[in-house]
Amino acid sequence: MKEYxxxxxxxxxxxxxxxxxxxxxxxxxxxxxxxxxxxxxxxxRFGSVVSYVRFGEEVYGSMVPEGKGDVIxxxxxxxxxxYINYLKEGGMVVVNTKPIVPVQVxxxxxxxxxxxxxxxxxxxxxxxKWIGFNAEELAIKAGHVVTTNTVxxxxxxxxxxxxxxxxxxxxxxxxxVPPKAVEMNMKAFDLGVQAAKEILGL
Amino acid sequence: xxxxxxxxxxxxxxxxxxxxGNQAIARGALEANIAVYAAxxxxxxxxxxxxxxxxxxxxxxxxxxxxxxxxxxxxxLAAAWSGLRAMTAMKHVGLNVAADTFLSAVGMGVEGGxxxxxxxxxxxxxxxxxxxxxxYAKFANVPVLEPSDPHEAKEMTKYAFELSEKFKHFVxxxxxxxxxxxxGDVVLGELPEEIKTGKRKFGNFKKDPSRFVDVPANxxxxxPIVLEKIEKIREELNNCPFNRIEGKExxxxxxxxxxxxxxxxxxxxxxxxxxxxxxxxxGTPFPVPYGLLEKFFDGLEKVLIVEELEPVVEEQxxxxxxxxxxxxxxHGKDLVPRVYEMTTRRAVEAIxxxxxxxxxxxxxxxxxxxxxxxxxxPPRPPSLCPACPxxxxxxxxKKATHxxxxxxxxxxxxxxxxxxxxxxxxxTVAMGASIGIAHGLDVALNGVPGxxxxxxxxxxxxxxxxxxxxxxxxxxxxALANAIYNRSNVLVVVLDNLVTAMTGDxxxxxxxxxxxxxxxxxxxxxxAKAMGxxxxxxxxxxxxxxxxxxxxxxxxxxxxxxxxxRQVCALYRIGQMRRKGEKWPIYYVDEEACTGCKxxxxxxxxxxxxxxxxxxxxxxxxxxxxGCGGCAQVCPFGAFKPVEGGEE
Numbered sequence: 001m002k003e004y005x006x007x008x009x010x011x012x013x014x015x016x017x018x019x020x021x022x023x024x025x026x027x028x029x030x031x032x033x034x035x036x037x038x039x040x041x042x043x044x045r046f047g048s049v050v051s052y053v054r055f056g057e058e059v060y061g062s063m064v065p066e067g068k069g070d071v072i073x074x075x076x077x078x079x080x081x082x083y084i085n086y087l088k089e090g091g092m093v094v095v096n097t098k099p100i101v102p103v104q105v106x107x108x109x110x111x112x113x114x115x116x117x118x119x120x121x122x123x124x125x126x127x128x129k130w131i132g133f134n135a136e137e138l139a140i141k142a143g144h145v146v147t148t149n150t151v152x153x154x155x156x157x158x159x160x161x162x163x164x165x166x167x168x169x170x171x172x173x174x175x176x177v178p179p180k181a182v183e184m185n186m187k188a189f190d191l192g193v194q195a196a197k198e199i200l201g202l
Numbered sequence: 203x204x205x206x207x208x209x210x211x212x213x214x215x216x217x218x219x220x221x222x223g224n225q226a227i228a229r230g231a232l233e234a235n236i237a238v239y240a241a242x243x244x245x246x247x248x249x250x251x252x253x254x255x256x257x258x259x260x261x262x263x264x265x266x267x268x269x270x271x272x273x274x275x276x277x278x279l280a281a282a283w284s285g286l287r288a289m290t291a292m293k294h295v296g297l298n299v300a301a302d303t304f305l306s307a308v309g310m311g312v313e314g315g316x317x318x319x320x321x322x323x324x325x326x327x328x329x330x331x332x333x334x335x336x337x338y339a340k341f342a343n344v345p346v347l348e349p350s351d352p353h354e355a356k357e358m359t360k361y362a363f364e365l366s367e368k369f370k371h372f373v374x375x376x377x378x379x380x381x382x383x384x385x386g387d388v389v390l391g392e393l394p395e396e397i398k399t400g401k402r403k404f405g406n407f408k409k410d411p412s413r414f415v416d417v418p419a420n421x422x423x424x425x426p427i428v429l430e431k432i433e434k435i436r437e438e439l440n441n442c443p444f445n446r447i448e449g450k451e452x453x454x455x456x457x458x459x460x461x462x463x464x465x466x467x468x469x470x471x472x473x474x475x476x477x478x479x480x481x482x483x484x485g486t487p488f489p490v491p492y493g494l495l496e497k498f499f500d501g502l503e504k505v506l507i508v509e510e511l512e513p514v515v516e517e518q519x520x521x522x523x524x525x526x527x528x529x530x531x532x533h534g535k536d537l538v539p540r541v542y543e544m545t546t547r548r549a550v551e552a553i554x555x556x557x558x559x560x561x562x563x564x565x566x567x568x569x570x571x572x573x574x575x576x577x578x579x580p581p582r583p584p585s586l587c588p589a590c591p592x593x594x595x596x597x598x599x600k601k602a603t604h605x606x607x608x609x610x611x612x613x614x615x616x617x618x619x620x621x622x623x624x625x626x627x628x629x630t631v632a633m634g635a636s637i638g639i640a641h642g643l644d645v646a647l648n649g650v651p652g653x654x655x656x657x658x659x660x661x662x663x664x665x666x667x668x669x670x671x672x673x674x675x676x677x678x679x680x681a682l683a684n685a686i687y688n689r690s691n692v693l694v695v696v697l698d699n700l701v702t703a704m705t706g707d708x709x710x711x712x713x714x715x716x717x718x719x720x721x722x723x724x725x726x727x728x729x730a731k732a733m734g735x736x737x738x739x740x741x742x743x744x745x746x747x748x749x750x751x752x753x754x755x756x757x758x759x760x761x762x763x764x765x766x767x768r769q770v771c772a773l774y775r776i777g778q779m780r781r782k783g784e785k786w787p788i789y790y791v792d793e794e795a796c797t798g799c800k801x802x803x804x805x806x807x808x809x810x811x812x813x814x815x816x817x818x819x820x821x822x823x824x825x826x827x828x829g830c831g832g833c834a835q836v837c838p839f840g841a842f843k844p845v846e847g848g849e850e
Contacts, residue, residue, distance in 0.1 A: 012584060013826075021220075024385055028220050035351070036220075036385035039327050040245055040706075045615060045773075046809045047584030060469035061462070062384030065546035067563035068473075081579050085572040100823070102582040106803045106813040107623060110580035117578055125571045136825075145825045 001032075001163045003056030005064040006156075007086045010075025011100050012049045015149035019073070020051035022153060026164050026172045027055035037062030050083050055163075073156055075148065076100050077118050077132075084126055091128045092159050094196070096135035096152060131155065131199050138191040143184035150177075150185045154192025158200060166193065207256040213398055214390055221388045223381045224249035226352040227319060230359025231289055232261055234315070235394040237403040238281035239265045240274040242676065243705035244293030245328040246382040247321035251291055252706060255717040262400040265717055267708050270633070270676040271296035275303050275318070282316035283414065284405025287363050291319035294333045295632065299677065301338070304372075308342050309424020310413050311370040311431075314405065315363035318344075319375045321382045324510050324543035328379075328704075330613065330632065332541065334511040335376045339488045343432040346374040346488045347444065348461030352386035358444055358485065360391070365438070371431050376487075378510065380543060381462050432489055440493035444485025447498050453480040454503040455557065460484040460515050463508045463544050470549035473562050490518040499528060506556045507534040510544040585618055588810040589776075589828035591743040591769035592616040592668075592697050596626035597806055597836065598749040599666050599695060602757060607664040608643055612636040612678070614670035615704045616697050623807040627668070634677025640667035640692040641685040650689045651760075664757060665692045671712035672702035674726060686734050686762045693756050693763045694735075696726050697743075699771035707774050726766045736761030743767040746835045772828050787829040787844040789822050795841035796820055806836045 006023060010016040017038055024036045032055035039049060052064045069087045074080030074095040087093070097115055104110040115132070122128050135155070139148040150173055157166035170189050177185045196202075204212075209219045210229050221229065227250050231239070239258065241251040251267065258265035264281075268274035271292040281288035292300060297320050304318070320338075323329040339346035347362050349355035359375060366373040396403060412420050439445060457479055459467040464483045471479065482498045484490065487509070499505070507516045516534035523532060537552040538544075547565065554561045586593045596619045599609070611617060611627040612635060620627035629639050647663040649656035657663070669678050674696050685692060702708040709715040714723025730738045737759040741749045749767060756763035779786060796819040802811050803820060810826035811833060813819075820841070822833070834842040 011582065013587075021385075024220050028218065028387055034220055034385070034387050037380060038383050038385070039379070040248070040383055045584040045587055045618065048582040058472075060465040060472075061546055062380055062386070062465075063545060065469070065473075065550070066565070067568050068546075078579050078582070081575050082582075084575050085568060100826075101812045102580050103585060103803070103807050103809055104582075104622070105580050106811070107800075107807075108813075109622070111578075112580055113578040121575045121578075125574065 001056055003054065003059050004163050005069045006053040006071050006073060007064050007069045007083055008051040008053065008073045009079040009083045010049055011079065012046050014075045015146065016049050016051050016075060019149040019153055020053050022169070022172050022176055023053045023164070025176070026169045027053070029172065030164055030168060032056055033059050035059045035062045048079055048082055071156065071159060073152055075152065077115060078113065081118050081121060084122065087126055087128055089127050091126070093122050093128050093130050094152060094156050094159065095130070095132045096148060097132045098134050098136040131159065131196055133195045133199065135192065138195060139188055142188035142191055147185050147188035150188040151192035151195070154189035155196035158193055158196035158202065207253065210253055211257050211260055212390055213393055215392045217390045218387050219390065220385055221352055222249055223349070223352045223355050223377060223384045225253050226356040226388045227359050227375065227377070228253035228257070229388070229390065230356035231317070232257070232397050233356070233391045233393055234360045234363040235287055235396060236263055236289055237286035237314070237405070238278055238288040239263055239290070240268045240277035241291040242268050242271050242274050242296060243702055243708045244296045244321070245705050246323055246377070246379040247291045247293050247296070247319060248705040248708070249382070250319060252708065258717055260400050261397045262402040264402065267710065267716070269711060271300040272303055275300040279303070279307055279312070279316060281405060282312040282314045284313065284407040286314040286403055286405040288314060289317045289319065291321070293329065294320060294322045294335050295329060295331060296320070297335060297338055299633065305342055306416055308344060308372055309421065309428050310416070312366060312372065313370065315366040317359065317362045317366060317373050317375055319377065322376060322378045324378055330630065332511065334514065335374065336487050336514040337512055339374050339376070340514060342372070343428045344372045344374055345432070345435050345439070345486060346376050347485055348376045348487055349381055349485070350462050350464040350483070352384055353388045354444065354485070355381060356388055356391070361443065365435070369431055369435055371435065376461070378462060378543065436489035436491055437493070439486045439489065439491040442486055442491070445491060445494055446483050447480060447494070448483060449479050449481040450477065451480065452501060453478050454501070456480040456482065456498060456502045456505045457553070458482040458484060458505065458507045458515060458519065460487040460509050463510055463549065466544050466546045466549040467508050467553070469546045470553050473546070473550060474553060474559065476553070476557065476559070484515065487515050488518070490515055490522070492522055495519065495522055499523070502530060504531045505533065506537065506552065507532070508538055508544070508549055508552055509534070511540065513540070583621055585621060585807070585809050586615065587773050587828070588808050588826050589772035589830035589832070590615070591699055591767065591772065591830070592619060593624065593806065593808065594743040594746050594830070594832050595668070595695060595697055595749060595767040596624045598743070598746055598753055599668070600624065600626055602750050602753040603664050603666060607666045610636045610639040610643065610665070610667045612669040612673045614673055616668060616670055619668070623804050633673050634669070634681055636667040636669045637678055637681035637685055637694055640665050640694065641681070641688065641690040644690045644692050648691060650691065652689070667692060667694045668697055669694065671696060671698040671700065671726060672710040675711045679729070682730070683733055690762050691760060693753070693765065695753070696764065696766045698726055698766050698768040700768070701771050701774050703771040703774065707771070727764070730764035735764045737763035740766045740768055743769050744830055744832070746832060772830065776828050787831070788824055788827040789829065789831065789833055789842045790824070790845050791820050791822055792841050792843050793817070793819060795839050797839050799838070802833050802837055802842070806833065808833060
């Protein structure tokens with residue numbers, strides 16, 4: 001595997017950075033060279049956020065180049081579209097379908113698109129595969145909404161040609177969450193795995 | 203996955219760990235046996251300082267959060283004068299604050315290694331301007347080192363201390379957002395015995411007024427000394443381990459890539475499938491070592507310089523080539539944009555044009571598709587957090603001034619009060635500028651006591667400055683003294699959330715805590731009173747009515763009023779509560795009571811409140827509510843109510 005590029009998108013506070021870190025460590029443990037890029041400071045306050053995880057035999061910059069992303073892991077539907085330029089043609093979009101409506105939309109100054117509209121652009125214009133499900137619902141089922149990122153990582157490990165071993169990623173999560181949250185996160189991970197398997201027909 | 207702070211102090215040479223660029227620099231400083239570290243936080247430099255704060259005590263390093271970059275610089279500089287290895291860090295605009303001391307002291311040099319880490323922010327992800335610190339370095343005649351990845355950042359930090367000590371000169375370690383906030387694999391090196399055992403190092407200051415007192419007679423000697431030093435360093439950098447020629451030795455085309463651009467160039471060449479080029483990897487964009495240039499240019503027919511922002515390397519290379527009589531084409535800013543950050547795409551496009559070859563991705567097509575996609579994407583700018591006390595302060599200010607005031611503000615989270623629906627920020631320039639601008643506006647629009655044409659009553663413009671606690675102590679103090687002294691007629695609302703929130707909850711004089719334990723807390727109201735403000739009050743912005751009434755009263759006072767709106771940062775509070783497993787109240791909308799008037803959305807704008815399009819009512823997103831109860835105070839119909847039991 002020469003290089004693998006993951007773009008993680010969402011809203012500040014959703015755990016995008018934590019998810020990126022877990023994937024980065026899993027890749028490092030798997031023996032790959034790792035590069036990650038993220039944005040801190042003011043930009044993370046409930047605004048749109050993006051994180052990049054790149055690993056492989058040889059990787060260079062910390063940002064995934066436009067048109068080179070293998071997968072977009074989106075914590076929120078419109079955030080998948082906001083960074084869709086990073087995806088390569090024929091890439092994958094793993095997306096939590098639960099929207100977080102921006103204040104501008106509530107104020108009536110902007111419109112939130114329907115899931116169908118978003119999906120259509122992903123599938124038709126970008127020729128990408130769409131793996132969408134309500135990860136937040138599954139996270140609550142696992143014990144708490146904060147495990148949404150774990151659900152999504154679980155789903156990510158099931159997509160075709162994903163280079164990291166699912167059990168290995170699971171282990172990194174187990175080691176990186178507080179002891180009392182381990183069980184809940186393991187359950188969340190498995191629910192994500194299951195959701196992706198169903199969608200992919202595995 | 204060990205804790206980052208453990209890894210930074212791990213005594214495991216050879217271990218491969220995943221570190222943020224800033225953490226890697228902290229490790230580098232420890233491997234270099236640093237003794238004193240002082241800084242004011244500024245994105246993207248902050249994590250270096252935060253990491254030092256956590257490990258300092260164990261490593262026997264003195265570390266402080268200084269009140270601004272100038273005093274941080276002076277603290278570290280004095281330590282370096284005393285023979286210790288010292289470091290300060292700041293963001294690019296922070297160097298402007300420290301510039302007075304920096305440019306004056308550079309002629310005096312140092313005894314112990316002195317490294318100034320400056321983090322630039324191309325594309326302005328979290329900054330008020332885009333400036334290139336390499337230009338400052340050239341201005342000051344100080345060498346600048348620029349890493350291309352986190353491991354190199356660590357190694358370069360060690361080298362920077364050695365270089366500084368060898369030439370008794372300042373050294374700048376320049377990063378950017380994409381190197382400071384890049385994570386990558388870093389191989390740990392040896393830690394010195396003193397760091398491992400946590401032995402605090404003390405220095406020795408040798409008095410030498412002819413060197414450390416820059417009266418003109420002494421200062422006149424400094425400039426030639428500095429010029430001599432920088433040329434010697436230019437010579438030295440021919441052998442710098444971070445400068446090297448690679449690629450095809452007998453290639454006809456060459457690419458010069460300083461700092462992080464090296465990574466982008468390498469990736470671009472790989473992606474383009476080009477290998478018949480010679481590359482000059484430049485870790486020292488200033489001064490560019492001429493010997494290495496001479497070797498690099500040998501046999502080349504054309505050269506491209508791929509650098510971010512200003513043509514710092516390009517100008518040096520072109521000047522050198524002209525003097526040498528070299529007349530081959532040298533490209534740079536004609537093919538590489540001068541604004542915003544470097545990306546692999548930019549490198550790909552510049553190199554493809556330079557070589558006359560196609561790009562691996564049809565960018566025109568991609569841009570068209572992307573543009574179409576963006577048409578349905580609503581904007582999502584960062585916003586004040588749910589339960590942010592500043593939202594309430596702004597709401598009260600707007601109400602008390604009937605939205606007719608002029609609102610100079612400052613640098614911090616609260617700059618986000620700019621956004622709708624609050625629209626409570628009219629100017630933001632630089633740290634501490636709100637009070638200076640407010641005074642200037644008063645002078646320009648109203649006039650001050652003693653002047654015959656002074657405006658009063660309805661003619662008078664109401665001016666309300668907002669400034670955060672950390673910013674108040676950073677550079678707000680002299681501006682407040684100036685406003686009071688010159689008899690300004692403004693209201694200054696200090697948004698005191700007791701922590702430097704925007705950069706990651708660092709302590710400041712309003713917090714009182716230091717990394718070593720209890721510091722001396724300095725209450726802002728005491729300072730305002732001591733300075734002679736005409737009206738001083740403290741309010742809790744979670745009580746919107748009381749805040750509004752106090753502000754109204756303050757506005758009636760002729761002179762400088764200071765209202766301290768004090769309530770702890772919500773993000774900080776929730777973080778603490780989560781760690782302790784504590785619960786907080788959350789609110790919901792009583793469907794019977796909500797009339798759909800939208801005041802909570804159109805005037806208050808908490809991100810946890812959204813509009814239910816079907817029912818035409820407001821709703822609270824329970825996962826985002828942090829329970830300040832502001833919505834319940836703002837709603838005229840009592841529709842917001844706390845949920846029984848609350849949320850953890």
